[in-house]
Amino acid sequence: xxxxxxxxxxxxxQGTTSSRAILFDTAGNITAVRQQELGLTxxxxxxxxxxxxKIWQDTLKVCQxxxxxxxxxxxxxxxxxITNQRETTIVWDKLTGKAVYNAIVWQDRRTADYCKALVKQxxxxxxxxxxxxxSEPYFSATKIAWILxxxxxxxxxxxxxxxxFGTIDSFLLWRLTEGKVHATDxxxxxxxxxxxxxxxxxxxxxxxxxxxxxxxxxxxxxxxSDFGTVNKSLLGKSLPINAMIGDQQAALVGQxxxxxxMIKSTYGTGCFMLMNLGDQQLxxxxxxxxxxxxxxxxxxxxxxxxxxxxxxxxxxxLRDGLAMFEHASESEAMALSIDSNDGVYFxxxxxxxxxxxxxxxVRGAIVGLGRDSTSAHIARAALEAQAYQTxxxxxxxxxxxxxxxxxxxxxxxxxxxxxMVCQFLADILQVKIEVPxxxxxxxxxxxxLAGIGAGVxxxxxxxxxxxxxxxxxxxxxxxxxxxxxxAGWQRAIDGLLKMSAS
Numbered sequence: 333x334x335x336x337x338x339x340x341x342x343x344x345x346q347g348t349t350s351s352r353a354i355l356f357d358t359a360g361n362i363t364a365v366r367q368q369e370l371g372l373t374x375x376x377x378x379x380x381x382x383x384x385x386k387i388w389q390d391t392l393k394v395c396q397x398x399x400x401x402x403x404x405x406x407x408x409x410x411x412x413x414i415t416n417q418r419e420t421t422i423v424w425d426k427l428t429g430k431a432v433y434n435a436i437v438w439q440d441r442r443t444a445d446y447c448k449a450l451v452k453q454x455x456x457x458x459x460x461x462x463x464x465x466x467s468e469p470y471f472s473a474t475k476i477a478w479i480l481x482x483x484x485x486x487x488x489x490x491x492x493x494x495x496x497f498g499t500i501d502s503f504l505l506w507r508l509t510e511g512k513v514h515a516t517d518x519x520x521x522x523x524x525x526x527x528x529x530x531x532x533x534x535x536x537x538x539x540x541x542x543x544x545x546x547x548x549x550x551x552x553x554x555x556x557s558d559f560g561t562v563n564k565s566l567l568g569k570s571l572p573i574n575a576m577i578g579d580q581q582a583a584l585v586g587q588x589x590x591x592x593x594m595i596k597s598t599y600g601t602g603c604f605m606l607m608n609l610g611d612q613q614l615x616x617x618x619x620x621x622x623x624x625x626x627x628x629x630x631x632x633x634x635x636x637x638x639x640x641x642x643x644x645x646x647x648x649x650l651r652d653g654l655a656m657f658e659h660a661s662e663s664e665a666m667a668l669s670i671d672s673n674d675g676v677y678f679x680x681x682x683x684x685x686x687x688x689x690x691x692x693x694v695r696g697a698i699v700g701l702g703r704d705s706t707s708a709h710i711a712r713a714a715l716e717a718q719a720y721q722t723x724x725x726x727x728x729x730x731x732x733x734x735x736x737x738x739x740x741x742x743x744x745x746x747x748x749x750x751x752m753v754c755q756f757l758a759d760i761l762q763v764k765i766e767v768p769x770x771x772x773x774x775x776x777x778x779x780x781l782a783g784i785g786a787g788v789x790x791x792x793x794x795x796x797x798x799x800x801x802x803x804x805x806x807x808x809x810x811x812x813x814x815x816x817x818x819a820g821w822q823r824a825i826d827g828l829l830k831m832s833a834s
Contacts, residue, residue, distance in 0.1 A: 413782030464622030574785025586777030638725030
């Protein structure tokens, strides 16, 4: 490579609704992107699955295509970073690579009763103390256990050492290295309910609790590590995989939130807010989770996380389920065609309620409808819900972080292209919202870490120096007006919870 300006890094961003390959230069600029939409299937109420082979084939194709976009792209690309939808669970044959069952997606709720039983049996405190997580169907371990116990012959094969488990990062890595590397990174491993986040190792007590053979599990590595090499036959060039990181932690890196107290919120399929805790493994008293943000050079950085299951997916549902508009971007103009929500609130619990409620049994609701309500009210309520859901998380984070109230959130994800959403976030949260110049923060986070592994960057200080703000939103309404609007949301939530309990 003759100079740094000619260097490109490939980010594989395998998400819930699409598989993407993005080429970045060393300033964080996108030089090429390819994307393939990815579908979800719903075999039963509360079940959410995907085809592992389609995930792999789509990912391979977008990588091949993006490297062929320009004649010099392949020559200039020096490394690969992988980021992925977390918790989504695949079990496959270690010889053939064939999955024994569909990928069970993070949104899936089939193990809700299993989790209730764990709590009833008194295991919740042990699980939270070791993993930082709650005993919820969201995480991977109960999904693994379900596959082992419900797919014929699978437990016997697993106990015989014939099967492997991985989240999407591990599955793609295994395929990209043609079965040579079975590994994951600390951030993805910390979402499994099986990793002791203090030691950074798989926990024998938890493996016994969930009855999962350790032989299935990938090796846990730092986020910047030698994850193997992609064979030339797949991409046209042998390329090193230098970084892997879960999508929400990748966005924390891409947003350069490297100092304790810094916070990012990503609005994609769901919404995920992370606050950097530094090297402190703090426990939340307000039903957030503690997770590994990243592990570099053997040093672990932790984060508080609040997870909202449905954010952009609510807009997709209005488009695809209710056919309210043809393109998701039309929701903004529809919402702005009226001056207020007129008391209409949409609780988008389409796959249950996440933090801080953790109610997988609750279903979505639209409340406050009147004879004069229109589709514009529903669209506005769906967009406004993102701010209300985020305030739920912010209230919990402020309660856990009483010494320093949060005043700035760095926001990214597809929904931040909607200026109404960003302004309403600033209004309801009464904090400053910063949108970065590199809006693909998740993919950039993976690419920049791969850049460290390739020697393109010296460390996270270089990544922090690249971050730049594109837009800033400040509250345009008073705190008391924001409280009145939020109180309406709280009434909607309270009514929904009461109805679900009856």
